[in-house]
Amino acid sequence: MTVTADPHGAPVQARPAAWAGVPADNQAGHGPASGHPGVEHGQAAGTAPEARPHPRPGHVVGLPEYGRCAVMGVVNVTPDSFSDGGRWFDTDAAVAHGLELLEQGADLIDVGGESTRPGASRVSEAEELRRVLPVVRELAAAGAVLSVDTMRARVASAALESGARLVNDVSGGLADPAMLRVVAETGAPFVVMHWRGQSVDMQSRAVYDDPRGTAAQVADELRRRLDEVVAAGIDPERTVLDPGLGFAKTAEHNWQLLAGLDRLLALGRPVLVAASRKGFLGKLLADGEGNPRPAAGRDAATAAISALAADRGAWAVRVHDVPPTADAVRVAAAIRGAAR
Numbered sequence: 001m002t003v004t005a006d007p008h009g010a011p012v013q014a015r016p017a018a019w020a021g022v023p024a025d026n027q028a029g030h031g032p033a034s035g036h037p038g039v040e041h042g043q044a045a046g047t048a049p050e051a052r053p054h055p056r057p058g059h060v061v062g063l064p065e066y067g068r069c070a071v072m073g074v075v076n077v078t079p080d081s082f083s084d085g086g087r088w089f090d091t092d093a094a095v096a097h098g099l100e101l102l103e104q105g106a107d108l109i110d111v112g113g114e115s116t117r118p119g120a121s122r123v124s125e126a127e128e129l130r131r132v133l134p135v136v137r138e139l140a141a142a143g144a145v146l147s148v149d150t151m152r153a154r155v156a157s158a159a160l161e162s163g164a165r166l167v168n169d170v171s172g173g174l175a176d177p178a179m180l181r182v183v184a185e186t187g188a189p190f191v192v193m194h195w196r197g198q199s200v201d202m203q204s205r206a207v208y209d210d211p212r213g214t215a216a217q218v219a220d221e222l223r224r225r226l227d228e229v230v231a232a233g234i235d236p237e238r239t240v241l242d243p244g245l246g247f248a249k250t251a252e253h254n255w256q257l258l259a260g261l262d263r264l265l266a267l268g269r270p271v272l273v274a275a276s277r278k279g280f281l282g283k284l285l286a287d288g289e290g291n292p293r294p295a296a297g298r299d300a301a302t303a304a305i306s307a308l309a310a311d312r313g314a315w316a317v318r319v320h321d322v323p324p325t326a327d328a329v330r331v332a333a334a335i336r337g338a339a340r
C-alpha cells in the first residue's frame, strides 16, 4: 500500500497490492475516470479552486449496474430487530413486504434472519435457515435482486442456491471460518463490514484512538480485512465495503465515520452505508427530556443520510423505509448529473 496526497486533506490509500494488477479504471469507478477525490482532482497552481467532485458510486461485478446510489431495502425475518420489531417474522408477511419495497423503488432486498442489535445473542443455524430460505426463494422467483444478511457460511450458501445474489456478512467473514471459502467458491459478491466482535458485547470494543480519527482507523482495519478477503480467493471486483455504523461504535463514532466517508471511498471499492433507524439517530432527535426518538420516527433523518451519502459517492444505502430514500438518491443523482 502506498499513500498519496488528497486535495481535501485526507491521505488516500492506494489499492491493495493483492489486486494492483487490475487496471485502475476497472476498479469500481474509482479509477482515473471516476472523479474520485485524490485520484484526478489535484489542483494546478494558478487555476481557480475546483468544485467539490462527485465521485461515482462504482460497480460490483455480479450485480446490476445502477448508475446512481442503489437502494437496498431491508426485510428482517426476526422477532426482535430494533428497527421493525418482528413485523416481518412470518414468511408471507416478509415476502409481501419485500415485494412492497421493490414496488416502492428498492433496487435490491436484504433478507436477514438474525438480529444484530447491540446485546443480541445468536439464533441457531437451523432457525436462521428456517426464517431466511423460504423468503429468499419466493422473492427470487418474483425477480428480486437479493442479498442475504448472515454471518454463517451454510446460510449464505443455501441462500445463494435459493436465488440470492449477494452475501452481506456484518462480520466480514470473521464470525464463521468457512465463510470466505464459500463466497470464493460460489463467486458471489460480498459485503465486507467493519466488525470487532459479536453483538452481545461489541460496545465494549467501541474504542478508537488513532490520532488521525475514527474514520482513518476504521478504513485501515477495513483495508486489512479486504486484503484477507482477497487473499482467500474472493474477486476484489465483487467486494463492497461498509463502515458498520453502530457495530462497536458510539454515536460520535458513527457521525465521524459519515463525516470521513471519503477515507473509505479512497480504498477504491464501492461503499454501502447502513444508518437506517439506528440508535445514533434516535439520540440526535431526542425529545426535550433526552428520551431518544423511537425507531419509527427516524426515517426522515435516514433519508437525509441517504441523500448525503449518495452525494458523497456511496454505492448503496440500506434502509427500512424505501420511498423517501428512493427519492433522495434520485435527487442526489440529478445534482451529480448536472454537475458534469
Ligand code: PMM
Binding pocket: 074, 076, 081, 082, 083, 084, 115, 116, 117, 149, 168, 169, 170, 191, 193, 242, 244, 245, 272, 274, 275, 318
Ligand atoms: N446493520 C444491521 C444489519 N445488517 N448490514 C450491513 N452491511 N451494514 C449494517 O450496518 C447492518 C447490516 C442492523 O440493522 P437492522 O437490524 O435494522 O437490520
